Amino acid sequence: KPAAHLEGIIENQKLVWLSDINHAFLKDGMKLENSKLVVPSHSLYFIYSQVxxxxxxxxxxxxxxxxxxxxxxxxxxxxxLLSSSKTACDGSVQHTKPWMQPIYQGAIFMLDEGDILLTEMYPMSDQDIETSDGNTYLGAFTL
Known part of the structure; x- marks a missing residue:
């Protein structure tokens, strides 16, 4: 069954998805082209991601x-397909401490052969995304 699990790194202030680091992989026809995931066949897919x-x-x-x-x-x-927003901090409290906020999304979609999945986030700079092992990922698999 087609499946993919990608991990993200930052390159030139862009989040880039990779299939050849840590636990990332592509299986049974899934492709990664220019940091975009290409699905191989018409099917139900569970798509999941965290940044x-x-x-x-x-x-x-x-x-x-x-x-x-x-x-x-x-x-x-x-x-x-999926979109989520949140605030990093409670607007009424000002501080200088470091913070981290995950956004996780996942759902089932009917996709067609050759469909392309791509991601977008805001804000984006070298310091905005935590990319250490297992923190930022994108995946999909057939059901």
Missing amino acids: VFKGQGCNGSCSLSYSIYRFSNHYPVEKI
Whole structure:
């Protein structure tokens, strides 16, 4: 059965998905092209992902968002499959301590052969995403 588990690293202020580090893998036709996951066949897929945002200090609320998109030959634009937002800190409390906030998403979708999964997040800089082992990942498998 097709399956993939990718781990993220930061390169040039972009989150890049890799299939050849730590516990990451591609199986039975899943492909990774330009940091985008390509599904091999029409099927139900469970798609899951986590991004851990990090920062230093809070002066008001910092908004964090993470989305997974589907690009398909069946329609001309990318469509959001999963999207989530949260604030990094309680806006009423100001401090200088480090913080971390995970965003996890997962759901079942019917995908077609050749569909492409891609991700987008905000904010994004070298320091914004925790990429140590197992913190930031993207995966999909057929049901």
